Amino acid sequence: xxxxxxxxxxxxxxxxxxxxxxxxxxxxxxxxxxxxxxxxxxxxxxxxxxxxxxxxxxxxxxxxxxxxxxxxxxxxxxxxxxxxxxxxxxxxxxxxxxxxxxxxxxxxxxxxxxxxxxxxxxxxxxxxxxxxxxxxxxxxxxxxxxxxxxxxxxxxxxxxxxxxxxxxxxxxxxxxxxxxxxxxxxxxxxxxxxxxxxxxxxxxxxxxxxxxxxxxxxxxxxxxxxxxxxxxxxxxxxxxxxxxxxxxxxxxxxxxxxxxxxxxxxxxxxxxxxxxxxxxxxxxxxxxxxxxxxxxxxxxxxxxxxxxxxxxxxxxxxxxxxxxxxxxxxxxxxxxxxxxxxxxxxxxxxxxxxxxxxxxxxxxxxxxxxxxxxxxxxxxxxxxxxxxxxxxxxxxxxxxxxxxxxxxxxxx
Amino acid sequence: xxxxxxxxxxxxxxxxxxxxxxxxxxxxxxxxxxxxxxxxxxxxxxxxxxxxxxxxxxxxxxxxxxxxxxxxxxxxxxxxxxxxxxxxxxxxxxxxxxxxxxxxxxxxxxxxxxxxxxxxxxxxxxxxxxxxxxxxxxxxxxxxxxxxxxxxxxxxxxxxxxxxxxxxxxxxxxxxxxxxxxxxxxxxxxxxxxxxxxxxxxxxxxxxxxxxxxxxxxxxxxxxxxxxxxxxxxxxxxxxxxxxxxxxxxxxxxxxxxxxxxxxxxxxxxxxxxxxxxxxxxxxxxxxxxxxxxxxxxxxxxxxxxxxxxxxxxxxxxxxxxxxxxxxxxxxxxxxxxxxxxxxxxxxxxxxxxxxxxxxxxxxxxxxxxxxxxxxxxxxxxxxxxxxxxxxxxxxxxxxxxxxxxxxxxxx
Numbered sequence: 001x002x003x004x005x006x007x008x009x010x011x012x013x014x015x016x017x018x019x020x021x022x023x024x025x026x027x028x029x030x031x032x033x034x035x036x037x038x039x040x041x042x043x044x045x046x047x048x049x050x051x052x053x054x055x056x057x058x059x060x061x062x063x064x065x066x067x068x069x070x071x072x073x074x075x076x077x078x079x080x081x082x083x084x085x086x087x088x089x090x091x092x093x094x095x096x097x098x099x100x101x102x103x104x105x106x107x108x109x110x111x112x113x114x115x116x117x118x119x120x121x122x123x124x125x126x127x128x129x130x131x132x133x134x135x136x137x138x139x140x141x142x143x144x145x146x147x148x149x150x151x152x153x154x155x156x157x158x159x160x161x162x163x164x165x166x167x168x169x170x171x172x173x174x175x176x177x178x179x180x181x182x183x184x185x186x187x188x189x190x191x192x193x194x195x196x197x198x199x200x201x202x203x204x205x206x207x208x209x210x211x212x213x214x215x216x217x218x219x220x221x222x223x224x225x226x227x228x229x230x231x232x233x234x235x236x237x238x239x240x241x242x243x244x245x246x247x248x249x250x251x252x253x254x255x256x257x258x259x260x261x262x263x264x265x266x267x268x269x270x271x272x273x274x275x276x277x278x279x280x281x282x283x284x285x286x287x288x289x290x291x292x293x294x295x296x297x298x299x300x301x302x303x304x305x306x307x308x309x310x311x312x313x314x315x316x317x318x319x320x321x322x323x324x325x326x327x328x329x330x331x332x333x334x335x336x337x338x339x340x341x342x343x344x345x346x347x348x349x350x351x352x353x354x355x356x357x358x359x360x361x362x363x364x365x366x367x368x369x370x371x372x373x374x375x376x377x378x379x380x381x382x383x384x385x386x387x388x389x390x391x392x393x394x395x396x397x398x399x400x401x402x403x404x405x406x407x408x409x410x411x412x
Numbered sequence: 413x414x415x416x417x418x419x420x421x422x423x424x425x426x427x428x429x430x431x432x433x434x435x436x437x438x439x440x441x442x443x444x445x446x447x448x449x450x451x452x453x454x455x456x457x458x459x460x461x462x463x464x465x466x467x468x469x470x471x472x473x474x475x476x477x478x479x480x481x482x483x484x485x486x487x488x489x490x491x492x493x494x495x496x497x498x499x500x501x502x503x504x505x506x507x508x509x510x511x512x513x514x515x516x517x518x519x520x521x522x523x524x525x526x527x528x529x530x531x532x533x534x535x536x537x538x539x540x541x542x543x544x545x546x547x548x549x550x551x552x553x554x555x556x557x558x559x560x561x562x563x564x565x566x567x568x569x570x571x572x573x574x575x576x577x578x579x580x581x582x583x584x585x586x587x588x589x590x591x592x593x594x595x596x597x598x599x600x601x602x603x604x605x606x607x608x609x610x611x612x613x614x615x616x617x618x619x620x621x622x623x624x625x626x627x628x629x630x631x632x633x634x635x636x637x638x639x640x641x642x643x644x645x646x647x648x649x650x651x652x653x654x655x656x657x658x659x660x661x662x663x664x665x666x667x668x669x670x671x672x673x674x675x676x677x678x679x680x681x682x683x684x685x686x687x688x689x690x691x692x693x694x695x696x697x698x699x700x701x702x703x704x705x706x707x708x709x710x711x712x713x714x715x716x717x718x719x720x721x722x723x724x725x726x727x728x729x730x731x732x733x734x735x736x737x738x739x740x741x742x743x744x745x746x747x748x749x750x751x752x753x754x755x756x757x758x759x760x761x762x763x764x765x766x767x768x769x770x771x772x773x774x775x776x777x778x779x780x781x782x783x784x785x786x787x788x789x790x791x792x793x794x795x796x797x798x799x800x801x802x803x804x805x806x807x808x809x810x811x812x813x814x815x816x817x818x819x820x821x822x823x824x
Binding site for chain 1: 651659745747
C-alpha cells in the first residue's frame with residue numbers, strides 16, 4: 001500500500017479538515033454537504049461530522065433547502081461566524097483608525113481618532129491606542145460579540161515579536177509595542193499582534209478587494225509614510241526578519257529634498273502625501289507631522305476636480321514618482337498588479353496616467369511585464385481592515401474558536 | 413474517519429513518495445530502509461517497495477551493511493544516479509560555458525568556448541549553442557550516460573515558453589530560443605529549457621553552494637550583464653511572466669554613463685564588468701561587446717594583489733555600486749544573504765568591504781536587516797551549473813527517469 005508521506009497527527013488532520021470545509025463554504029456558499037465532499041475529496045460521513053462541529057462552533061449554519069436541484073433537496077450551508085469579530089487599529093501620522101469586522105466580512109465599526117499630538121511620545125501613543133482598543137472591545141462585547149484578537153498596523157519595520165524596530169515617520173525605534181499593549185490592556189483574553197501597515201493593507205486586498213485573484217501583487221502607499229506590501233504566489237513576502245517592503249526610503253533623487261529618515265531624496269520625500277501638499281498647496285503648513293491632513297487633501301481634490309492646472313500638475317508629478325516606485329517593484333518582482341492605496345486611492349484619477357507612463361518608461365520588461373497600476377477600492381483604513389483580517393486568517397489556518405458563553409447566548 | 417483532504421491519485425502519490433525517499437537519501441545517505449521509514453512516516457513495507465523501484469531505476473543503490481549499530485546490521489542505501497546526466501550551457505557576452513553533472517553531483521565536463529563573434533547575430537549564436545550541446549551530448553553518450561535534459565542560461569528576460577523577450581547585453585529581443593534550439597537539435601529525446609542566468613545561478617547555490625540554508629537569499633551579478641536571482645522561503649521568485657530580478661537596468665545615477673539598454677546610469681552601466689575595466693584599465697578597449705574579458709580581469713586581479721592604489725579604488729567603487737544594488741534587494745526583500753557571483757566572485761576580496769558599507773548606509777532596516785554579502789564559491793559558470801541543476805530538480809519533483817538500454821548496460 002502506498003500512502004501519503006508525513007501524515008499529520010489526528011488532531012492536526014481534524015483541524016486542517018475543519019478549516020478546509022470552512023474555507024470551501026466561505027468561497028462557495030450556499031453549498032450542500034455533498035458539494036463539499038465532491039470538492040474537497042473528503043467522504044460524506046466525514047463532511048457531516050465536520051459540518052456538525054462547525055455549526056456547534058457557530059462558524060457555519062444551515063440556510064435552508066436547495067431550491068433548484070433534481071431529486072431530494074439538500075440542506076444548504078452558509079457562513080455563520082457572526083459571534084466572532086476581529087479588531088484592527090491603524091496608526092497613521094495624524095489619526096488612529098479602528099475597524100472591526102465579523103467573520104462573514106461585515107464591518108461593525110469604523111472609527112477615526114486624532115493622533116498627531118501623541119506621535120511624539122510613544123507612551124502617549126500607546127495610551128491612545130489602548131483607549132481606542134478598550135472602547136472598541138467594550139462596544140463589541142455589549143453587542144454579544146466575541147473579540148478574537150487585535151492587530152495594530154504601524155508604518156514601521158516590525159519584527160516577528162511585534163517590536164517596532166524602525167519608524168522614520170513616527171520617530172519610533174526599538175519600541176516593544178506588542179509588550180506595551182499587552183501590559184496596558186492587562187493581558188486580555190484575545191491575542192494581540194503588531195504588523196507593518198502595507199503588509200496588512202495587502203492582506204485586506206487579498207481577502208476583501210477585487211484584486212485578490214492575481215498570484216503576484218504589490219501594494220504601494222499608506223498614510224503619509226510610503227511602504228510596499230508584496231504578495232508572491234499568493235503569500236505575503238516578509239523576508240528573513242519581517243523587514244520587507246521598505247521602499248519609501250530608497251533614494252530616488254540624489255541630493256533631493258530632506259526626508260524624515262535623515263537621508264535626502266527618498267521616495268517618500270518626493271512621492272509622499274506631505275510632499276504633494278507642499279507641491280499643490282505651497283501656502284499650507286508643510287511640517288512632516290501635521291495634526292490633520294484631511295482638509296488639505298480635500299482641497300487638493302476639489303481643485304483637481306475643477307481642473308486647476310497647477311494642482312493637476314502637482315498630482316501628475318506625484319504620480320510620476322509613484323510610477324518610479326512601481327518600476328522598482330516591477331523590475332525586481334514582476335507583479336501582475338500594483339495597488340495604489342492609503343491616502344492616494346481617492347486621488348488616483350489624477351495620479352494613474354503619469355504613474356503608468358513612468359512605470360512603462362522605467363520597467364526593463366516590455367509593457368512593464370504586463371503589470372497594471374490600479375487604485376484600491378477599500379477606502380480609508382485598509383490597513384486597519386487588513387489588521388482585522390490577519391486575526392480572521394488564523395481561523396482559515398485551522399485555529400478555530402469556541403463560542404464563549406456570552407457569545408453563544410447573546411443578549412436578547 | 414477523518415482523512416486528509418484532497419488526496420492525490422494513486423500514481424501521483426507513488427511518484428511523490430518515490431521522490432520523498434530519493435530526496436531523503438540524497439540528504440542523509442548512507443541510511444537504511446528503517447531510517448527512511450522513521451523519517452518520512454511511510455511504513456516499512458511501503459519503503460521497501462519504493463526502494464526496490466528506485467534501485468531498478470538506478471537512482472539508489474545498496475552500499476553495504478551498517479557497521480556501527482546494535483543488533484542485526486541493516487543494508488545501507490546511497491545515491492546512484494550515475495547513468496543520468498544533465499547539461500547546462502551558459503551564454504555569456506564573450507563565451508559559452510557547458511557543464512554536465514550527474515545526479516550525485518559530479519561534474520563530468522566543464523567547457524568554455526569563445527562566443528563574442530556570434531553575439532551580434534542570433535542565428536550564429538543558436539548554431540554555436542547547438543554545436544556545443546551536440547558535442548557535449550555525444551561525449552556523454554559515449555561514456556554510457558543518459559542525458560536527461562538541456563537548459564540554456566541567458567542574460568535576458570525569458571518567458572515561460574523559453575522565448576528571450578529582452579536581452580540588452582546580447583541585443584536579442586523576442587527570440588524564440590527554445591524553438592530554434594529544438595529545431596536545430598532535431599527534437600532530441602530529452603527536454604530543452606531556456607531560463608534567466610541569475611535564476612539558474614541561484615538554483616546552483618541552493619543545490620551545491622554553502623548558502624543553501626537560508627530561506628531568503630538573492631544572487632547578484634552574472635557575466636557582464638547584472639541581474640538578480642531571488643529565493644523567497646526556499647522558492648525561486650519568478651513573477652507573473654518570469655521577468656523578475658531585472659535589477660541591472662534600474663537607474664542608479666541620473667544622467668549617468670550610457671547603458672547598452674539605451675538608458676543612462678543603469679546599475680549595470682556603473683557596476684558591471686565593462687565599467688570596472690574602463691575604471692581600472694582606462695587604456696583597455698572598453699566596448700560593451702568584447703571578445704574576451706578574461707585577460708583584462710586577470711590583469712585587474714594581478715594589480716589588486718600588488719595593492720595598486722588606483723586598481724584597489726576602482727574595485728572599491730564597483731563594490732559601492734554593487735552595495736547599492738544589494739540595498740535595493742534588501743529594502744524590498746530583506747534576504748538573509750546576497751551572493752555575489754559570476755565574474756565578480758574572484759574579485760570579491762576587493763569588493764566586499766565597500767559593498768557592505770554601501771549596503772548598510774542605504775538599507776532602511778538597522779544593520780541591513782541582518783543581510784550579509786558573500787562571494788559565490790561555485791567558480792565560473794555557476795549559471796551553467798544551475799542550468800544542469802534545473803534538469804535534475806525535475807527528478808526531485810517526481811519526474812523519475814527510466815534507464816535506457818544503453819544506460820542500463822553501460823560499456824564495460
